[in-house]
Amino acid sequence: VRMIALGSTIDSDKLDDLDNIPVIYKPVRARELHDLIGQLLSDGPRMLRRAMPALQAFPETLRGRLLVVEDTPTNRMVAASLLKKLGLQIDAANDGVEAIQALAQGTYDLVLMDCQMPVLDGYQATGVIRALQRGNVDANTARLLADLELGGIQLHRANPNPLPVVAMTANAMQEDRERCIAAGMDDYIAKPVRSEALREVLCRWLSAAD
Numbered sequence: 001v002r003m004i005a006l007g008s009t010i011d012s013d014k015l016d017d018l019d020n021i022p023v024i025y026k027p028v029r030a031r032e033l034h035d036l037i038g039q040l041l042s043d044g045p046r047m048l049r050r051a052m053p054a055l056q057a058f059p060e061t062l063r064g065r066l067l068v069v070e071d072t073p074t075n076r077m078v079a080a081s082l083l084k085k086l087g088l089q090i091d092a093a094n095d096g097v098e099a100i101q102a103l104a105q106g107t108y109d110l111v112l113m114d115c116q117m118p119v120l121d122g123y124q125a126t127g128v129i130r131a132l133q134r135g136n137v138d139a140n141t142a143r144l145l146a147d148l149e150l151g152g153i154q155l156h157r158a159n160p161n162p163l164p165v166v167a168m169t170a171n172a173m174q175e176d177r178e179r180c181i182a183a184g185m186d187d188y189i190a191k192p193v194r195s196e197a198l199r200e201v202l203c204r205w206l207s208a209a210d
Contacts (some may be wrong), residue, residue, distance in 0.1 A: 008031045032118070058210035061087030062199075066107035069099040069125070070168065071117040072156040079168070082195050086202065087209050097148050098127025103140060103155050107183060108163065110205055113185065115169045115176075120148065123183040126165050127153070130184035133163065168193060 068090050070076040082088045091106070093099040095117045103111075111129075115122040122146070131141045131156045145151050167180040167188040180188050189201050 033072060054136045059203065061209040062202055063087070063209045064206045065089040065091070065107070067099060067102055067111045069094075069096065069109045069117070069122065070114040071095055072114075075114070075168075075193075079198075080194055082193065082198055083112075086197075086199060088202075088206075096120030096122060096128070097150065099125050100132075100150060100153065103163075104153050105156060106154050108138060110202070111163065111165045112189075113165050113167055115167055115171075116181070122167060122185075123179065125147075127163065129163070129197045166201060166205070 017099045068079050071094050076092055093102050098119050113122040114177050164186045167185045168191050169188055169192045177188055187201055
């Protein structure tokens with residue numbers, strides 16, 4: 001079985017080889033692995049090859065303003081560089097507190113949220129953002145905001161559309177993905193972030209540039 005990272009490039013001269021080799025994309029999901037084993041036991045490797053999703057053509061540039069929340073300067077610079085190549089407008093925040101402050105001051109089309117950060121991590125920050133969006137801040141969230149000197153803060157409401165939050169995580173296990181979704185995140189991308197994988201994720205949430 002050949003495991004291929006989602007978004008990686010496959011040389012054209014190697015595509016024919018995949019006809020005889022079972023393929024599954026990383027990060028591997030439990031259901032996909034279960035289905036693959038069933039296919040191998042029943043119809044053999046060519047069954048999976050026929051079921052592989054067709055290679056998609058993604059737009060070269062996208063439209064939108066993004067907030068990159070990342071505490072490591074190098075990672076922040078790499079993400080910003082990739083996003084600018086896609087034609088996107090970028091602002092940056094060093095942690096979850098700065099992210100909430102940025103969302104209170106301006107409108108964004110998507111947030112790229114690192115999960116592990118000091119002060120306020122991505123899971124906590126996303127939970128606070130969702131509570132503020134709902135206008136339903138419970139006692140625990142209110143205490144947290146007060147401790148962070150963010151009491152009474154409100155998010156900027158110029159954009160009526162839901163705000164997608166995409167997790168950036170070095171962990172690709174199923175339980176990590178489930179934790180991201182439980183925190184209120186909409187999608188995730190594995191670190192280190194790669195150009196094509198980033199483009200594919202963003203195309204699910206942003207419109208192509210004119």
